[in-house]
Amino acid sequence: MSASNEALSAGGPRHWRNVVVLWLIASVIMTPIVIFVIGPGLPPGNGSVEASGQVTDNTVLLATATPVALGVLVYLGYVLWAFRERTPEVVVDGPPIRGDASVQFWWLIVTTTLVLFLAGYGTVRLLADGSGGGQGPNPIATPSVPAGGSRLVVQVVAQQWQFNYRFPGYGGVETNQIELPENTLVQFNVTSLDVIHSFWAYELGVKADANPGVNNVAYVTTKGPLTFHVRCAELCGVWHGYMFNQGQVVPKAQFAAWIAQQRVKFAPATKVLPPYSKTYFPQPLRRGG
Numbered sequence: 505m506s507a508s509n510e511a512l513s514a515g516g517p518r519h520w521r522n523v524v525v526l527w528l529i530a531s532v533i534m535t536p537i538v539i540f541v542i543g544p545g546l547p548p549g550n551g552s553v554e555a556s557g558q559v560t561d562n563t564v565l566l567a568t569a570t571p572v573a574l575g576v577l578v579y580l581g582y583v584l585w586a587f588r589e590r591t592p593e594v595v596v597d598g599p600p601i602r603g604d605a606s607v608q609f610w611w612l613i614v615t616t617t618l619v620l621f622l623a624g625y626g627t628v629r630l631l632a633d634g635s636g637g638g639q640g641p642n643p644i645a646t647p648s649v650p651a652g653g654s655r656l657v658v659q660v661v662a663q664q665w666q667f668n669y670r671f672p673g674y675g676g677v678e679t680n681q682i683e684l685p686e687n688t689l690v691q692f693n694v695t696s697l698d699v700i701h702s703f704w705a706y707e708l709g710v711k712a713d714a715n716p717g718v719n720n721v722a723y724v725t726t727k728g729p730l731t732f733h734v735r736c737a738e739l740c741g742v743w744h745g746y747m748f749n750q751g752q753v754v755p756k757a758q759f760a761a762w763i764a765q766q767r768v769k770f771a772p773a774t775k776v777l778p779p780y781s782k783t784y785f786p787q788p789l790r791r792g793g
């Protein structure tokens with residue numbers, strides 16, 4: 505062993521202490537920045553109760569990942585600096601961490617703790633507000649109706665290549681635009697008439713698969729007035745990219761006026777629609793005989 509190698513090996517504990525101190529300083533600075541500066545701007549914004557919940561979840565995940573990422577970056581930066589080549593002829597290597605029992609011990613403790621925490625957090629959050637749903641016809645949790653608010657069922661009927669919206673509480677009228685009342689627990693019953701689509705209303709924080717023959721329930725608790733964008737999030741054919749529209753969350757009186765107007769406008773179509781149902785199957789083909 506050369507003289508310089510001995511010097512560095514002797515510095516092993518000092519190197520660990522330096523890395524830990526640098527990592528602590530970086531984490532103490534960066535984690536609050538992630539929580540308080542970056543967190544509030546994370547997607548999908550605060551357009552609904554569920555969307556706000558997702559901002560919280562994204563903040564928790566990013567804040568948890570920050571010290572982990574910093575650990576990797578600080579370690580990498582430190583070893584590049586501390587074990588750099590001093591003179592052109594001498595290649596200096598640091599003390600090996602492979603086979604180091606304490607590194608293995610803490611690696612297991614830290615990763616196990618993080619994974620268990622995330623599993624617990626995810627489970628609690630899933631039960632707390634239904635997490636936007638989309639778990640099939642029987643959601644594992646239903647969000648509560650907001651104080652002073654109401655409840656509304658809207659069926660999302662996807663087909664190549666558009667979304668239609670059916671309102672069972674309003675004579676089963678089907679519209680090609682969507683408006684929702686503010687401060688309301690909206691239950692989306694999502695289904696498809698043909699192939700697999702996905703109803704993604706970004707600002708509302710909901711994305712639910714639209715499968716033929718399946719009633720996929722997802723909840724959104726609206727807040728104040730909002731413009732939101734609906735896109736199909738499942739490749740469904742050549743015009744998939746054009747399968748989008750824009751919706752509004754409006755004051756309750758405005759919604760009442762809008763839906764009354766839609767009932768009149770689409771009355772001729774409503775008459776020939778099949779009765780409201782959780783799913784719709786195509787009419788069987790009539791074979792010539």
Ligand SMILES: [Cu+2]
Nearest residue numbers: 701736740747
């Ligand atoms: Cu689609």
